Amino acid sequence: MHNKxxxxxxxxxxxxxxxxxxxxxxxxxxxxIQFEDERVLHIxxxxxxxxxxxxxxxxxxxxxxxxxxxxxxSEFTVKARNPEYSLLFDGSHVYFAAHSAxxxxxxxxxxxxxPSSRDVQDRLILIDALxxxxxxxxxxxxxxxxxxxxxxxxVKAETFRRTxxxxxxxxxxxxxxxxxxxxxxxxxxxxxxxxxxxxxxxAKQDTDAMLQYAAAGHxxxxxxxxxxxxxxxxxxxxxxxxxxxxxxxxxxLVQSCHPGTGMLWLTETxxxxxRIGDLAWGSIEVGMLHAAQGQMxxxxxxxxxxxxxxxxxxxxDQQLGFEKGMQAIIMALSGIQFxxxxxxxxxxxxxxxxxxxxxxxxxxxxxxxxxxxxxxxDTLALDIIREIGLQRNSYLSHKHTRRMFKQEHFFPxxxxxxxxETWEKSGSKDIVARAQERIPHIIQKHESAPLSxxxxxxxxxxxxxxxxxxxxxxxxxxxxxxxxx
Amino acid sequence: MQTSDLINNLEHSIIEGxxxxxxxxxxxALDEKADIPQAINNGLIKGIKQVGDAFGNGEIFLPDLILxxxxxxxxxxxxxxxxxxxxxxxxxxxxxxxxxxVKGDIHDIGKTLVSTLFKGAGFTVIDLGVDVPTDDFIxxxxxxQPHILGLSSLLxxxxxxxxxxxxxxxxxxxxxxxxxxxxxxxITEQWSQEIGADAYSGDAREAVDCGCRLLDSLQxxxxx
Numbered sequence: 001m002h003n004k005x006x007x008x009x010x011x012x013x014x015x016x017x018x019x020x021x022x023x024x025x026x027x028x029x030x031x032x033i034q035f036e037d038e039r040v041l042h043i044x045x046x047x048x049x050x051x052x053x054x055x056x057x058x059x060x061x062x063x064x065x066x067x068x069x070x071x072x073x074s075e076f077t078v079k080a081r082n083p084e085y086s087l088l089f090d091g092s093h094v095y096f097a098a099h100s101a102x103x104x105x106x107x108x109x110x111x112x113x114x115p116s117s118r119d120v121q122d123r124l125i126l127i128d129a130l131x132x133x134x135x136x137x138x139x140x141x142x143x144x145x146x147x148x149x150x151x152x153x154x155v156k157a158e159t160f161r162r163t164x165x166x167x168x169x170x171x172x173x174x175x176x177x178x179x180x181x182x183x184x185x186x187x188x189x190x191x192x193x194x195x196x197x198x199x200x201x202x203a204k205q206d207t208d209a210m211l212q213y214a215a216a217g218h219x220x221x222x223x224x225x226x227x228x229x230x231x232x233x234x235x236x237x238x239x240x241x242x243x244x245x246x247x248x249x250x251x252x253l254v255q256s257c258h259p260g261t262g263m264l265w266l267t268e269t270x271x272x273x274x275r276i277g278d279l280a281w282g283s284i285e286v287g288m289l290h291a292a293q294g295q296m297x298x299x300x301x302x303x304x305x306x307x308x309x310x311x312x313x314x315x316x317d318q319q320l321g322f323e324k325g326m327q328a329i330i331m332a333l334s335g336i337q338f339x340x341x342x343x344x345x346x347x348x349x350x351x352x353x354x355x356x357x358x359x360x361x362x363x364x365x366x367x368x369x370x371x372x373x374x375x376x377x378d379t380l381a382l383d384i385i386r387e388i389g390l391q392r393n394s395y396l397s398h399k400h401t402r403r404m405f406k407q408e409h410f411f412p413x414x415x416x417x418x419x420x421e422t423w424e425k426s427g428s429k430d431i432v433a434r435a436q437e438r439i440p441h442i443i444q445k446h447e448s449a450p451l452s453x454x455x456x457x458x459x460x461x462x463x464x465x466x467x468x469x470x471x472x473x474x475x476x477x478x479x480x481x482x483x484x485x
Numbered sequence: 486m487q488t489s490d491l492i493n494n495l496e497h498s499i500i501e502g503x504x505x506x507x508x509x510x511x512x513x514a515l516d517e518k519a520d521i522p523q524a525i526n527n528g529l530i531k532g533i534k535q536v537g538d539a540f541g542n543g544e545i546f547l548p549d550l551i552l553x554x555x556x557x558x559x560x561x562x563x564x565x566x567x568x569x570x571x572x573x574x575x576x577x578x579x580x581x582x583x584x585x586x587v588k589g590d591i592h593d594i595g596k597t598l599v600s601t602l603f604k605g606a607g608f609t610v611i612d613l614g615v616d617v618p619t620d621d622f623i624x625x626x627x628x629x630q631p632h633i634l635g636l637s638s639l640l641x642x643x644x645x646x647x648x649x650x651x652x653x654x655x656x657x658x659x660x661x662x663x664x665x666x667x668x669x670x671x672i673t674e675q676w677s678q679e680i681g682a683d684a685y686s687g688d689a690r691e692a693v694d695c696g697c698r699l700l701d702s703l704q705x706x707x708x709x
Contacts, residue, residue, distance in 0.1 A: 102671050103673060142641050148645055201591075227594060229547075274547040274548055275546055275547070276547075277598040278688065
């Protein structure tokens with residue numbers, strides 16, 4: 001979605017931005033970042049950073065950070081299997097993506113279960129079909145009827161098979177090497193989803209994945225999910241300084257090894273609710289932090305990426321709707337370029353397909369806002385106003401109305417706009433019930449663009465190799481039995 | 486100072502989460518040769534229970550609770566060292582729990598919160614930390630003989646480690662000696678049943694309620 005908002009939201013002054021950047025540099029220089037992988041310590045030492053090997057700590061020098069920022073491309077494309085769905089990160093586009101989680105839940109009871117392969121497939125068909133979903137996350141991969149050791153790759157193969165849209169790729173275990181092979185087979189790029197485990201710690205798994213995806217020419221994320229008051233300062237400014245430092249450390253590592261790699265500043269940051277100790281993913285502070293992140297990332301010349309809009313509600317209720325709706329519009333107005341909360345409920349713990357349908361409307365409305373409206377002779381409609389003058393009820397029958405209404409007005413898929421009696425006669429259904437009805441309809445009707453038979457075979461071959469590696473030849477029938485359904 | 490005043494001061498330092506005063510009053514209690522078990526039970530434990538209840542009722546917040554727990558720790562360490570010197574055992578009326586985040590997962594907050602609330606409920610807590618290998622859980626169960634073993638996992642990829650620990654306990658012949666509680670972001674009731682855990686909790690407060698119920702059932706079993 002091309003973002004035509006001319007002045008993104010600003011919650012920080014220019015001085016604030018500089019203060020946060022300077023604080024981030026001081027964190028990198030004075031406190032440093034811990035990296036679990038010794039190889040990373042050597043790489044950064046060679047760049048001139050000071051390394052304390054026993055504590056696995058790197059103290060950066062500002063020139064390494066500045067050099068890294070200079071080598072980040074100011075724009076890049078993430079190539080989708082279908083080029084029409086490729087994403088351009090240039091600071092003026094906003095994309096909406098589906099979330100991923102370990103469980104699937106019922107929208108009314110919140111009861112969740114591990115997804116079956118059918119759940120995974122249904123979700124992917126919806127993602128491919130829904131008009132305002134541009135991409136999907138693939139963060140987790142445990143599937144009830146597949147061996148847990150190979151779940152991530154199975155889900156990934158299904159993702160490539162069932163949607164031609166861009167997908168992200170996780171840092172789990174040894175998954176990156178297999179996902180990179182799969183992406184090559186289907187001819188798409190992925191966004192390598194990697195980050196820091198705050199405070200100030202990069203696990204080997206994440207830095208390995210960052211470098212592997214970058215080496216294979218895929219853009220990667222760097223960033224973190226700070227729990228304010230838990231894994232970082234409780235203050236918004238302090239958490240931003242820490243998160244900026246954590247992001248810049250990842251950017252410096254990737255750009256040191258693979259200059260020119262497309263980079264996105266990832267955020268998963270939310271306050272901890274000090275009454276219970278759980279995260280407040282639906283809080284208004286999340287919106288404020290995104291507005292600040294938008295400003296900071298523009299200042300640094302980085303693209304950005306978020307796992308929100310999200311909510312702490314377990315069910316598709318008013319709380320979920322207003323928290324996600326408010327965040328979506330704030331994020332869109334803040335110049336957040338990739339927002340991946342579609343279908344997610346309860347602090348990203350679960351996925352709800354009905355909510356994905358509802359979020360598609362939220363995204364659609366945010367996208368409509370970003371699209372803006374033209375002011376020209378045709379849209380000012382002065383000729384029409386002159387022509388109709390004071391006549392009543394004549395606009396509806398005018399050609400100008402029929403020609404322009406679709407481009408001017410957004411039509412949500414499941415929001416209710418019926419008159420009361422009509423709504424009552426049609427069963428007094430709420431939005432969740434309407435979303436529920438829409439799911440089988442979409443799934444039956446939608447046809448995902450198939451992969452070539454060669455690509456299908458190659459994905460099967462890769463899955464067999466994963467199985468061989470992980471399961472030593474056992475349970476081979478589970479993975480390849482249903483590559484198409 | 487009268488012993489009752491000292492104990493009151495200790496209790497208040499715990500309730501206020503005042504680490505410096507907790508240390509000061511504990512040291513003064515030693516100087517004045519106050520009755521240590523009395524200071525622990527009527528000062529520290531009484532204070533932390535009040536804090537735990539206030540947290541449960543939403544009257545105080547997490548940072549208050551954590552600082553009270555820190556104050557509790559510093560004072561109880563002072564008393565425990567003294568008791569050890571004189572060869573006395575620490576008498577606690579509550580249960581004992583060994584807790585940790587499983588291998589492959591470095592998430593600390595949820596597990597630490599559960600630890601703190603268990604302490605508040607009078608449990609002796611042995612917190613093994615994060616990224617804990619299966620063997621360390623087994624060794625800790627053998628060594629500390631807890632009533633409950635708590636296994637936390639935030640990541641879906643490390644959830645399987647909970648099953649590995651349970652299987653290893655089985656293999657080591659220790660499974661029947663300990664009740665197992667599982668929790669963490671990636672964990673569901675269904676998963677808990679699949680891997681043969683005794684209980685699952687969705688949040689820290691529920692975990693402590695559940696731990697207390699397990700302890701009651703165990704004490705029931707012992708009496709039977």
